[in-house]
Amino acid sequence: WQYGRYLWSAAERLTSEYDGCAENIWGNVTAMEIVERLEAFSGISHKKASLACLLLWRDLGVEISDKENIDIAYDVHIRRIFLRAGFCEKDTLKDVTEAARRLNPKFPGYLTSPFWALGRNICRPTEPLCGQCPIRPFCARRLDKTEKLRA
Structure with missing residues (x-):
């Protein structure tokens, strides 16, 4: 049930705040802003938000200017x-x-x-x-x- 609620909530947030496009979460903003935006989603901890920021840069080639604000994952x-x-x-x-x-x-x-x-x-x-x-x-x-x- 919990994951279903998280998914529903994420879809609502993406639609209402980011025009239905996940890329708008990280487009033209700092790492600190990306982490804050991701943490606003239900079920996203600081660990997951920091890790997502790292993966955006490392795996998807998203340019992040303030890498000093991408924290280590608290794992x-x-x-x-x-x-x-x-x-x-x-x-x-x-x-x-x-x-x-x-x-x-x-x-x-x-x-x-x-x-x-x-x-x-x-x-x-x-x-x-x-x-x-x-x-x-x-x-x-x-x-x-x-x-x-x-x-």
């Missing part, structure tokens, strides 16, 4: 790495986002794909493959910080 795999490595102290959207901005201030969202893959395949919830990890030299290996994270 469980990314959170696990940032906490274990010591890039951030707390598992909050604010702390993870600020850490990504420190690591890559010109385009923090660019870190989403490589850190997601690293977290999914190497820095796993149990039995992480630390010996294979490319960020091992920089990692604090604080495994205790992620005991409560799942996935």
